[in-house]
Amino acid sequence: MDFGDLRFWLRSRITPLNQLVLDPPLPYHFELIVKDCCSAARYCCRNTLVKYHHRRDESPCPATWDGWNCFDSADEGMVNKQCPNYIYGGSNIKADYDRHSKKQCNAGGWELPDGLKEHTDYTGCMQNDDAQAKLIAGVIAYSLSVVFLLPAVVALGFFRPIRKSPMFILHRQLLISCLLYGVFYLCSTTFFVVSFAPLSGQVFENHIFCRVFFSVQLRYLRMTNFSWMLAEAVYLFRLLQTAQHSTDGETMNDYKIACWGVPGVITMIYFIVRGMNDDTGMCWIENSSNAWVEWMIFAPSLLAMGVNLLLLAVVVIILVNKIRCDPHLERIQYTKAVRGAVMLIPVFGVQQLLTIYRIPNTYYQVADQSLNGLQGLFVSLIVCYSNKTVRECFTKWRSTYQEKATLHTECRQRMSIQESGRLILKSPQVTTEHVQL
Template sequence: MDYRITCLVLIQIAAVVVDGEERTCHYKFGAYHPQIYDMFTCAWCYTFLFPKRGLTAHPAHPFLFLTSESGRVHARLNPDAKNDTARTEICRTLTDEQCQRWQSCCNAAHECCDKQLSLPPPDNSTCQATWDGYGCWGKEAPSTVNYINCPLYMSYSIPTRQAEKICLPNSTWLMKAGMYWTDYTQCSNYKDLKTSLYLGMGCSIFSVIVLVPAIYIFVRYKALRKQHRIRLHINFFLALLLKEVMTILWDMLVTYDRVSHEDAFNTILVQNGVGCKLLSFFMIYFKCTSFTWMFCEGFYLHRLMSDAFSPPRSLVTLYLTGWGIPLLSSTIYAIIRGIYANESCWSTSYEDKEWIFYAPNLTCLIVNFIFLCNILRILLTQLQSHPNEPSNFRKAVKATFVLIPLFGVQLFVTIYRIPVNKQAGLEYERFSLFCNNLQGFFVALIFCFLNSEVITHLRKTWRRRIRDRSLGGSKRLNTTLNQTLSFNTDTLDRKSSDKRNRKENYQMDDNVNGDVFSKDSRGNDIRYNPVPATDEELCSMPENNHGKCMLH
């Protein structure tokens, strides 16, 4: 081991002495030969990623040391991630997932060294390219603030967030406490990440809840859906709805999965499966469709305002524009991304290549802004012809504010993205989420639920249902009464018939005195009288014993 150390030191000395013949790679604590650089950076990757695992790095020695609480060194490990034996020894102190994170950090540091070697030799005109322990920075101009995406091997890191490094006017990197300093606070601040995530999801869900009934109302009424204006609204609302649904799925399945796990390599984002890349593609596509359909809305309204006597007769061209152009740009981007940067579910920035779909989106916004300005000019011209009607001015102002969400003018505020670690950057990020994710809510509210024509149709439907319910209730009540009356009538008829039968047919024989009685059936007064007896029976009665009875 001592022999190897001596050789490494000699290599390092040779690299320093033979200036110009042997290039070095720069990292946080100095410049070294690439092999020594790899050992230093791997050692510090371990220390930065797992500070409580027991192994520590040293600024002057390219090893990992196992020390006791008193600071006594018990073991010294070679941190070379490319050496199988050394890698096995290091990974015994880590879980499998942590070992992958450590190796990823080492590989990123090695790639940074290759990048430095490909650049021209350093001079005093720029800040030197370097590896800061987590990320790689190129040669940057003085007095600039530079950014890189947060690396995935950091705990709770989201690649859409960025780290910041400042190049001072004297062409040196900013230092704090005597060391080169990089701001990674936004990469690991998962509490703020979750807050922004919940805010964005809440706004998207709110828009979906409002957009679904709005689309149903437009489709439900034939008098509405046959209008060209309403057909454009339906397509625009559908584009916004699908965009918000894709955003919700991405936040729930990908982003939340990442911020909820410290270990990145078991997450969907790092596994980089086909499903998450398809989700990323559809999210990009439907976001682009929302811009093109904003343009279609603006174009149609501008055409009506500027030439009311010749409105578009067919919407086929607008349909192809609204759904076709985003499909073309998104497909081209997906092909290039899948070939050259097929990682992290395409969530990381692909720099200039993203202008493939950014350019059409920005063009739609600019053209819509021109449309809006011209519409305002037309309205103001009409106001000048009727100066004594103050209500016209209020209508013009109202129309301006109403058209802002339809034309997407509010999105101009969110075009430039202020880094989160800048002052008010976090607040600006959440304001952007509010503007972008609630656009569907505002357009559905203004152009559907507050539309007088829609309100009229809804009132008619409501009154018709109330009337139908009232008629239905009356019919049910009449049916019930008729059934009840019919039942009572049948019952009374049966009872009367039974009584008549009993009055006519009922006879009773009294075995005690031998009298025979018949039932009287006159009216409802029921009486029982003896049936007239024979003459012999009458004469045999006690009251006839005085000789008044004469037998024949």
Template sequence: MADRKLDGFGQIWMVALILLCNPAAFMVKASLAINETQQQASTSVYNDITVTRNKIVTAQFECYQKLMKENTHSRQEPVCNRTWDGWLCWDDTKAGVTSEQHCPDYFQDFDPSEMVTKICTDSGQWFLHPESNRTWTNYTRCNEHTVEDKWNIFKSLSTAMNLFYLALIGHGLSLTSLLISLAIFFHFKSLSCQRITLHKNLFFSFVLNSVITIILLTAVANNQELVQRNPTSCKVSQFIHLYLFGCNYFWMLCEGIYLHTLIVVAVFAEKQHLMWYYLLGWGFPLIPATIHAVARSYYYNDNCWISSKTSLLYIIHGPICAALLVNLFFLLNIVRVLITKLKVTHQAESSLYMKAVRATLILVPLLGIQYVLLPYKPEGRVSSEIYDYIMHILMHYQGLLVATIFCFFNGEVRQGYALLLFFFFFF
């Protein structure tokens, strides 16, 4: 007597994936299923099937009681007789009328606020489905939106997994290129100068940031059991990550201050005291990171501090944005001074410094553009996905970008390699 087969019945247990896109790291969180979770899921599915079966049996029993108690009144006009369709009970319905009632709550993907329809034809017979030639009740609206929602969830999970691997690949490439760059800087003694020393510290901060980010992605974000236990170690890891993230930008600021002091203030002086740069690059980021940790523990103490839904992150982002703006001002002022000097004196030294400034001037906007784009995330699904991919590339491939511009495109490095190859082939 059942009019409709149970299409899509059952539960699809997917991999639980958390996408956390915070401005500090755009961390993509993923969780892989373990045997214990799968066993719990199987038990839950079995329990749900049992509950559903009991609900249907109870509804069927009540319907048959109702059908037997109510007397059938003789009517002259055609009427579709009361019936049980396998899921719902239907009263007598006049010919040519479509009867409606709310969807049952038997299944998780059924929306009880939607309506089920059953057509009584003009001949006084319930509508027959043309394919099965059996009486048919229209339950399609019950899970119309939930199926769409499940598809959207699946698409979101697929996108999140892609972003997760995009982040891992980005930090892997960054780590490799940065280590190669550091090896080059340490190998060629001719590159030993204060500016290269600043490059080394900048690269080292990006190396440490990539290492801690990979650890967070693979060991913390990928371990829901650890996040649920909320140990102090995962919060310490997040503190270190935010500290190193700040170090990246403040060492970029050190690059800008050094060039500004060298070209504008000290007028091509060769030596500067680097102690202040070490304090700014490695020391100052400890202040906002510590303030954020204390504030987070008191006002938004979520598990492992992985949530980005808190304004406390501005404690980290505020100083970074300030460093970017100050750096941009310094670099524009440097360009102004160098252009003036080149017009007046045409000094070769000014031309060389312009090349050094150009690399930093390119990097600063590239490293800071995500803070400009951040408030303007589009609403549409496709445009939002494109936005996420762009932001992940900007955030997780910074180390590769820094190594490429400051080392691989460096004229002195290329000259050193050319000299090395010359001696290798001819001596």
């Protein structure tokens, strides 16, 4: 048997990883991890180990491959090496450049602890302080938003005078969108992300359920947020641009179909296209390795943000022109316009332009997570809790409720008095005994 026949025989006897049938099965991304690790080992052999053996090197510690990482020859001291991507789940996972593994070089070579084997300390790769800070900031921010959003949604649907008002219909839909995203974020954190999460195994298996779940959260609900913020901007622009425009009879069904339906169609197309072209990764939490696939989500969102920024500028100009009626009060009117524009920023979502570019910095990412999480809180404060119409409806409802409660109490007291009077006026029955003498 020649060498070619031997290679053919070996290939025929080896089963590819993606064709192995095991119980329990290998993680879905296991093949990707092995390929990345083998590629790194091959690169280490060709570019580090071979060169080391072909040069005169008097360093006490030779070049080595420890099974995960490649270390060049080194002098005495601690050698740090960046943690490789594949130990986190594949090349599509972004490694933190601040995390390093450590290997001690002594005068007699690499440190050999118990067992007389080379030792590399990878505990530095497990430090996750930045991710922990982002997680805590996100949980706190979205929890506060959910707490404020839920009563606001109920209030805008409860009070009859504003229930069918077109403007408040838009407000309520935007609040519902923010509320759903916050609830999904807290659920994903609880069931998939935190330590000992009950469904964390599905993430490593790239299970269909978690792929659908994160597609709904990170793609669909995110786009609905942008859609309803765009709807708020467009509707306000229509009101300010056309003074004679009346919206009392509008049901806003067109807005509902566009803002809930269009993101749903785009998300379904994204799910199908990514499943056909890039079905790897941990539940599609990270972006696809094919940039054009993610642009199916990025492009509509960026377009909505750009239009909102333009409409915000136009709305401010219109507000300034409309409220500038008295030259002596011009400064006060400008102050009102600026205050109104600032209040429109979270409603239009313009603040997200500040965090659109992801900077690899812990403080920046915590601030980004906090701003995104608290948007629902700010929107609920602006369109509900600080809204004059909503406060008047609440005051009227509370007064009516108190009047009804007072009237009910008075009726009960009067009925009690009448019952007491009847008992007093009612003559008692006196029993007489006949005594026979």
